[in-house]
Amino acid sequence: MPDDAAAQREFEARIAAGETVEPKDWMPERYRKQLIRMMSQHAHSEIVGMLPEGNWITRAPTLRRKMGLLAKVQDEAGHGLYIYCGAETLGVSRAELIDQLLTGKAKYASIFNYPTLTWADIGAIGWFVDGAAIVNQTMLAKASYGPYARAMIRICKEENFHKRQGYEIMATLAAGTPAQKRMAQDAVDRWWWPSLMMFGPSDKDSPNSAELTRWGVKRKSNDELRQRFVNLTVAQARAIDLTLPDPALRYDEATKDWHFGPIDWAEFDRVIHGDGPLNRERLAARNEAHASGAWVREAAAAYAAKRAAESGGSAAAA
Amino acid sequence: MASTAHPAKRKGEPGAVPALDPALRAALVQYLLRLGDDRLVLGHRLSEWCGHAPILEEDIALANIALDLIGEATLFLRLAGETEGAGRDEDALAYLREAIDYRNVLLVELPRGDFAVTIVRHFLFGVAAYYQLEGLTRSTHPALAGIAAKALKETRYHVRHAGEWLLKLGDGTAESHGRAQAALDDLWRYTGEMFLTDAVDEILVGAGLVPDLAPLEAPWRAQVTDVVRRATLRVPESGYMQRGGRVGRHTEHLGHLLAEMQILQRSNPGATW
Numbered sequence: 056m057p058d059d060a061a062a063q064r065e066f067e068a069r070i071a072a073g074e075t076v077e078p079k080d081w082m083p084e085r086y087r088k089q090l091i092r093m094m095s096q097h098a099h100s101e102i103v104g105m106l107p108e109g110n111w112i113t114r115a116p117t118l119r120r121k122m123g124l125l126a127k128v129q130d131e132a133g134h135g136l137y138i139y140c141g142a143e144t145l146g147v148s149r150a151e152l153i154d155q156l157l158t159g160k161a162k163y164a165s166i167f168n169y170p171t172l173t174w175a176d177i178g179a180i181g182w183f184v185d186g187a188a189i190v191n192q193t194m195l196a197k198a199s200y201g202p203y204a205r206a207m208i209r210i211c212k213e214e215n216f217h218k219r220q221g222y223e224i225m226a227t228l229a230a231g232t233p234a235q236k237r238m239a240q241d242a243v244d245r246w247w248w249p250s251l252m253m254f255g256p257s258d259k260d261s262p263n264s265a266e267l268t269r270w271g272v273k274r275k276s277n278d279e280l281r282q283r284f285v286n287l288t289v290a291q292a293r294a295i296d297l298t299l300p301d302p303a304l305r306y307d308e309a310t311k312d313w314h315f316g317p318i319d320w321a322e323f324d325r326v327i328h329g330d331g332p333l334n335r336e337r338l339a340a341r342n343e344a345h346a347s348g349a350w351v352r353e354a355a356a357a358y359a360a361k362r363a364a365e366s367g368g369s370a371a372a373a
Numbered sequence: 374m375a376s377t378a379h380p381a382k383r384k385g386e387p388g389a390v391p392a393l394d395p396a397l398r399a400a401l402v403q404y405l406l407r408l409g410d411d412r413l414v415l416g417h418r419l420s421e422w423c424g425h426a427p428i429l430e431e432d433i434a435l436a437n438i439a440l441d442l443i444g445e446a447t448l449f450l451r452l453a454g455e456t457e458g459a460g461r462d463e464d465a466l467a468y469l470r471e472a473i474d475y476r477n478v479l480l481v482e483l484p485r486g487d488f489a490v491t492i493v494r495h496f497l498f499g500v501a502a503y504y505q506l507e508g509l510t511r512s513t514h515p516a517l518a519g520i521a522a523k524a525l526k527e528t529r530y531h532v533r534h535a536g537e538w539l540l541k542l543g544d545g546t547a548e549s550h551g552r553a554q555a556a557l558d559d560l561w562r563y564t565g566e567m568f569l570t571d572a573v574d575e576i577l578v579g580a581g582l583v584p585d586l587a588p589l590e591a592p593w594r595a596q597v598t599d600v601v602r603r604a605t606l607r608v609p610e611s612g613y614m615q616r617g618g619r620v621g622r623h624t625e626h627l628g629h630l631l632a633e634m635q636i637l638q639r640s641n642p643g644a645t646w
């Protein structure tokens with residue numbers, strides 16, 4: 056339609072001028088779809104991400120650590136809730152989005168398909184996974200869609216706290232007994248490469264990147280973000296005497312970047328397509344929680360309906 | 374809410390920690406362990422919901438309540454360790470005691486059950502905790518009174534949360550009504566223990582350090598009955614009341630809970646975390 060073409064030109068001009076898109080503004084259907092996809096994947100990742108860390112809440116080694124971890128996982132639930140609400144401004148319901156997660160139609164961050172084997176994994180997740188999330192979300196805080204950008208600003212503050220807490224756990228273990236140090240290094244060995252994969256495939260292989268960049272949703276390429284994360288993390292690992300498991304890691308004087316070895320994209324593809332260590336367990340756990348909570352949600356709805364009927368009745372009588 | 378009779382506060386600078394004779398000190402340590410263990414064990418049980426709750430809002434709410442309880446437990450156990458004076462801090466008390474040394478009521482160690490069990494238990498415990506803490510805010514022991522005041526504020530919210538859910542479950546669907554009633558019927562036999570008193574209470578009540586628990590049962594029952602009825606549920610008949618937690622005679626569930634909770638401290642003696 057001619058109107059749409061004009062509207063689309065105007066929309067792209069606004070984006071180019073750095074304006075923010077708000078829920079009531081006109082937007083191309085494709086932009087809306089892409090944002091729903093991104094935001095819901097992000098929210099799902101917060102929710103599924105509760106599982107690997109939740110696995111250690113009941114075994115946290117001190118009361119302070121127990122509270123720190125519980126508060127972190129609670130924050131992630133809050134992030135999920137906040138981003139689902141943001142996605143709802145695009146005309147989908149949280150129930151629909153959750154249904155897509157539970158039926159396996161929607162994706163979530165693949166890294167949460169790996170298991171947490173020791174307490175050190177809680178440190179590694181905070182340090183690497185929240186650390187990578189910060190790099191990504193700092194960029195998304197400038198995304199063209201207002202509700203998403205604002206959610207990222209708020210969430211990033213908490214992710215920073217999570218990262219510090221994770222790093223502090225790792226630093227404590229690395230300076231601890233030989234058994235603790237071994238635990239810490241083993242967690243680094245297992246979580247490092249999946250963390251680098253969190254930024255997604257190289258941009259030349261990333262189907263959505265060009266469009267998202269043109270629409271101002273993504274401001275930096277996957278590879279740029281990944282490089283930034285590596286540059287930040289190398290010094291942190293050295294400071295606590297842990298070794299990143301990459302023999303090819305070397306500093307490039309010319310670019311001021313830490314050059315890293317090749318990423319095993321075959322592993323990434325395998326995990327994203329369902330054959331990671333715990334894909335089935337993660338989805339099964341979410342489905343189990345949802346199914347066994349159905350009667351609770353029905354009770355809340357029935358109770359609310361009864362109260363609404365009562366107040367409706369008394370209003371009519373008055 | 375109940376007001377409990379207390380001997381007049383002893384004279385002295387406000388904020389001063391009363392000097393305690395050995396018998397009083399030993400009783401106070403026991404009492405603080407009871408307060409701390411109730412909250413640690415219940416907070417641990419609630420934390421098991423994290424990531425598995427019926428709706429996202431409840432993942433957040435239950436984690437929040439668990440955090441409050443574990444925070445309160447930390448304060449009570451720390452004070453227990455300081456009062457004992459044997460060099461045990463809150464972590465030593467939480468992570469290095471056996472089940473037979475734990476002093477929580479049996480009610481809080483039972484498995485988390487379904488959401489109805491969790492809510493009903495929390496309501497029954499929370500109302501009792503409210504009255505006990507309210508009495509403790511008037512303790513002649515300033516540190517104890519201070520922790521109680523903080524915990525009282527948190528408990529007010531916990532009781533409201535559990536009470537609102539009890540109404541929804543009781544007066545929701547046939548299924549939720551049935552589950553809530555079953556939880557009440559199952560848990561009722563564990564409620565009497567919350568108001569049992571023994572020599573520990575006696576000596577501390579006499580010194581004005583803690584409220585007498587026995588007179589708190591009537592207002593507890595009145596408030597529970599009110600909400601249970603409004604939830605269209607039935608207050609169970611009171612038969613034999615299970616007991617034993619206050620002297621370390623627990624159910625089989627506590628040992629498993631502690632095995633999980635204490636694993637890292639037990640398998641890495643002396644390590645710092």
Ligand SMILES: [Fe+2]
Binds near residue numbers: 101131214
């Ligand atoms: Fe998060």
Ligand SMILES: [Fe+2]
Binds near residue numbers: 131185213214217
């Ligand atoms: Fe986080």
